Amino acid sequence: MYKKSELDFPRPLTTVDVVIFAIRSDALQALLVQRPNTEIEPFPGAWALPGGFVDIAGDRDLEACAVRKLKDKTRVVSPYLEQLGSWGGAARDPRGWSATHAYFALLPEHAAGGALAADAQWFAVEGDKVRPKLAFDHAVILQAAVQRLRSKVEYTSLPAYLMPPEFTLPELQRTYEIVLDRPLEKSAFRTRMLAADLIEPVAKMRKGPNRPAQLYRLKKARAPVFFARTFNPPD
Amino acid sequence: MYKKSELDFPRPLTTVDVVIFAIRSDALQALLVQRPNTEIEPFPGAWALPGGFVDIAGDRDLEACAVRKLKDKTRVVSPYLEQLGSWGGAARDPRGWSATHAYFALLPEHAAGGALAADAQWFAVEGDKVRPKLAFDHAVILQAAVQRLRSKVEYTSLPAYLMPPEFTLPELQRTYEIVLDRPLEKSAFRTRMLAADLIEPVAKMRKGPNRPAQLYRLKKARAPVFFARTFNPPD
DNA sequence: TGAATAGTGTCTTTCAGACAGTATTGG
DNA sequence: CCAATACTGTCTGAAAGACACTATTCA
Numbered sequence: 001m002y003k004k005s006e007l008d009f010p011r012p013l014t015t016v017d018v019v020i021f022a023i024r025s026d027a028l029q030a031l032l033v034q035r036p037n038t039e040i041e042p043f044p045g046a047w048a049l050p051g052g053f054v055d056i057a058g059d060r061d062l063e064a065c066a067v068r069k070l071k072d073k074t075r076v077v078s079p080y081l082e083q084l085g086s087w088g089g090a091a092r093d094p095r096g097w098s099a100t101h102a103y104f105a106l107l108p109e110h111a112a113g114g115a116l117a118a119d120a121q122w123f124a125v126e127g128d129k130v131r132p133k134l135a136f137d138h139a140v141i142l143q144a145a146v147q148r149l150r151s152k153v154e155y156t157s158l159p160a161y162l163m164p165p166e167f168t169l170p171e172l173q174r175t176y177e178i179v180l181d182r183p184l185e186k187s188a189f190r191t192r193m194l195a196a197d198l199i200e201p202v203a204k205m206r207k208g209p210n211r212p213a214q215l216y217r218l219k220k221a222r223a224p225v226f227f228a229r230t231f232n233p234p235d
Numbered sequence: 236m237y238k239k240s241e242l243d244f245p246r247p248l249t250t251v252d253v254v255i256f257a258i259r260s261d262a263l264q265a266l267l268v269q270r271p272n273t274e275i276e277p278f279p280g281a282w283a284l285p286g287g288f289v290d291i292a293g294d295r296d297l298e299a300c301a302v303r304k305l306k307d308k309t310r311v312v313s314p315y316l317e318q319l320g321s322w323g324g325a326a327r328d329p330r331g332w333s334a335t336h337a338y339f340a341l342l343p344e345h346a347a348g349g350a351l352a353a354d355a356q357w358f359a360v361e362g363d364k365v366r367p368k369l370a371f372d373h374a375v376i377l378q379a380a381v382q383r384l385r386s387k388v389e390y391t392s393l394p395a396y397l398m399p400p401e402f403t404l405p406e407l408q409r410t411y412e413i414v415l416d417r418p419l420e421k422s423a424f425r426t427r428m429l430a431a432d433l434i435e436p437v438a439k440m441r442k443g444p445n446r447p448a449q450l451y452r453l454k455k456a457r458a459p460v461f462f463a464r465t466f467n468p469p470d
Numbered sequence: 471t472g473a474a475t476a477g478t479g480t481c482t483t484t485c486a487g488a489c490a491g492t493a494t495t496g497g
Numbered sequence: 498c499c500a501a502t503a504c505t506g507t508c509t510g511a512a513a514g515a516c517a518c519t520a521t522t523c524a
Contacts, residue, residue, distance in 0.1 A: 007330055010291050011246040014323075014334055054323070056245050056332035061324030086321045086336045088249075088289070089296030095242055097291035099249055101321045101334065170476070188513050190477075195512095210475040211521040229464045229512075405503070423486050425504075445502040446494040464486075 012088060013098035016065045017051030017138065019084065019145035020074065020105045022112030022122070023162050028178055029112075029122040030142060033073060035135055036119075042094045043135035049142065050120065051100065066103040073117045080106040080161035084145055092137045100136075104145045106161040153179045154230040157198050160218055168206045168213035169193060196225045247323060248333035251300045252286030252373065254319065254380035255309065255340045257347030257357070258397050263413055264347075264357045265377060268308060270370055271354075277329045278370035284377065285355065286335065301338040308352045315341040315396035319380055327372045335371075339380045341396040388414045389465040392433050395453055403441045403448035404428060431460045 020031040032047040050073045059065035063081070071077060081103055088099025112122070123130045128146040129139065152158050159175045173189050193199065200219050205212035255266040267282040285308045294300035298316070306312060316338055323334025347357070358365045363381040364374065387393050394410045408424050428434065435454050440447035 007248070009288070012249045012289055012291055013242065014247045014249060053244070054247055054332075054334070056247055056325065059325075061326075062321060062334060083320050085318050086297060088336065090291065090294075091296075097289075099289070099297060099334075099336065101323065168476085185514060185516095186476090187478080187515085191512080207522080208475075209523050210473080211477080211523095213476055403503085420487055420489095421503090422488085422505080426485080442495080443502075444496055445500080446496095446504080448503055 010097075013093060013096055014054045015051055015098065015100040016054060016062060016069060016103065017049040017100050017141060018066050018070050018081075018103045018105055019049055019142055020070065020107060021125075021145075021149060021162070022107040023109055023175055023178055024112055024122055025124075026174075026178065028125045028146075030125055030130055030145075031073060031112075031116075031120055032123055032130065032132070032134070033117070033119045034121070046135040047121075047123075047130075047132040048135040049102075049138045062101050063103075066101075066105075070105055073120045074107065074111070075114050076105075076107055076111045079108070079111065080158070084141070084148060087137055087141060100141070102141050102145070104149065106149075106158065108162060108164050110164045150180060152224075155227045157193075157196060157225040157227075160198060160224075163218075166202055166204070166215045166217050168215055170213060171206075172199075172216075192227060196227070198225050245332075248328060248331055249289045250286055250333065250335040251289060251297060251304060251338065252284040252335050252376060253301050253305050253316075253338045253340055254284055254377055255305065255342060256360075256380075256384065256397070257342040258344050258410055258413055259347055259357055260359075261409075261413065263360045263381075265360055265365055265380075266308060266347075266351075266355055267358055267365065267367070267369070268352070268354045269356070281370040282356075282358075282365075282367040283370040284337075284373045297336050298338075301336075301340075305340055308355045309342065309346070310349050311340075311342055311346045314343070314346065315393070319376070319383060322372055322376060335376070337376050337380070339384065341384075341393065343397060343399050345399045385415060387459075390462045392428075392431060392460040392462075395433060395459075398453075401437055401439070401450045401452050403450055405448060406441075407434075407451075427462060431462070433460050 022029055022031070031050060033050050035041060035043050035046050035048050037045045050069050052069060054062070054065050059068065066081060070079070070081070084102040084104045086099055086101045090097045092098060123132065125146055128143045130142060133139070134142065149158070153176060159172065159179055162175050163172060169190055172193065173184060173186065176189070177183055198219060199216040202215050202217050204215045206215055257264055257266075266285060268285050270276060270278050270281050270283050272280045285304050287304060289297070289300050294303065301316060305314070305316070319337040319339045321334055321336045325332045327333055358367065360381055363378045365377060368374070369377065384393070388411060394407065394414055397410050398407060404425055407428065408419060408421065411424070412418055433454060434451040437450050437452050439450045441450055
């Protein structure tokens with residue numbers, strides 16, 4: 001095979017971390033896990049992104065590893081999952097040179113209420129941060145994830161993946177507004193969404209104390225749609 | 236320190252690869268290197284992206300590693316450099332489970348003509364491929380880089396980084412057209428570029444066998460500009 | 471009937487698309 | 498003068514912004 005000496009040099013630690021988003025309580029939230037409170041681990045007791053070492057025996061590839069970590073914490077099997085980037089260097093982990101492959105996932109509202117792992121908890125995203133101080137460079141990674149999500153929401157249909165299987169147009173618009181943190185025009189929003197050929201009406205209405213709203217669902221196996229313009233570009 | 240046994244498990248091989256683009260001979264080209272022709276290396280003699288193992292003693296972080304590899308092959312020190320993503324899995328390298336952190340760089344035309352390393356050579360990008368068969372999964376990475384470049388060119392000022400220090404608007408437009416592989420409207424192009432507050436005129440003209448053109452330069456330390464609409468969205 | 475929210479229509483603005491027309495050089 | 502390319506202006510159409518208006522439910 002290959003000469004052993006060629007490969008016999010120190011390798012970085014390799015991890016995968018996942019930023020998991022959902023809309024809960026009318027706000028954008030992210031799932032964090034608390035690190036074990038033992039001195040043999042760095043950042044004992046601190047909150048961190050769900051993630052950990054790649055298992056080269058068990059994980060076929062990076063994405064499979066991300067899916068595994070997502071499922072460990074949320075029981076959710078196949079939400080929207082996108083690679084975010086990687087962060088690596090000598091200083092980010094006290095145990096040595098390390099590199100993490102970061103992903104971000106969008107959970108539909110109903111899935112985010114399921115059985116969480118004992119050490120996991122949802123936190124509201126405020127601005128592009130979260131209240132607790134995060135371990136490692138996870139605050140930077142979370143910030144990048146929020147910015148990526150916000151910027152893609154400007155011109156894609158990503159928020160559709162944060163919705164339950166059936167939803168109304170006003171509910172979808174509300175989700176856009178929560179993520180973007182600014183109001184959108186109802187009329188332009190409806191026109192764009194219906195023109196995008198992304199959703200289809202189901203033969204049901206959402207009842208309430210007012211005029212019922214048409215229910216829609218995602219057209220099946222639909223990749224995210226890209227719009228030619230952003231929404232109401234601020235300034 | 237930390238318990239050794241905690242960290243004493245097999246780690247993936249970790250590499251950094253760089254997709255280096257430039258406009259040469261009126262075409263989009265990418266720099267490739269030929270792998271050594273020895274049997275102790277995988278893919279002997281095949282063309283590959285410039286890159287290699289992270290040196291945890293010498294590289295401060297992933298980006299520094301990418302800069303080093305770029306400089307090794309091109310002598311260029313600080314072009315536009317952006318992270319592209321990471322690819323990792325059990326099957327991509329015959330030497331074992333490996334993960335690469337991929338970057339892409341844009342070289343201005345004049346820098347791309349400089350002294351290359353002996354094993355390096357430019358290849359035209361045709362569609363989203365390159366003529367020779369590439370080692371590892373580098374064809375996939377190159378394809379992702381071309382797609383990312385094309386899609387960002389639709390709504391950003393990235394091609395400005397492919398230009399020499401001084402250039403005319405028709406030259407900039409030609410660069411957009413080469414990357415996008417479709418013609419753009421002169422009038423709309425000029426309006427948008429001048430409105431973007433990205434470039435400024437210098438007190439010189441480009442002479443030719445016809446009407447001279449105003450020379451411009453990038454406004455200093457200008458981050459890429461995002462436009463609210465894409466160019467002439469095809470269909 | 472009124473409150474509340476769903477959904478539509480209409481006018482304006484902005485900007486790309488198309489393309490004609492003018493400007494300025496060398497030969 | 499002509500060829501060639503730089504640059505500007507004008508008309509049109511598509512889609513967003515603003516916002517008024519209608520529709521449909523429950524209480």
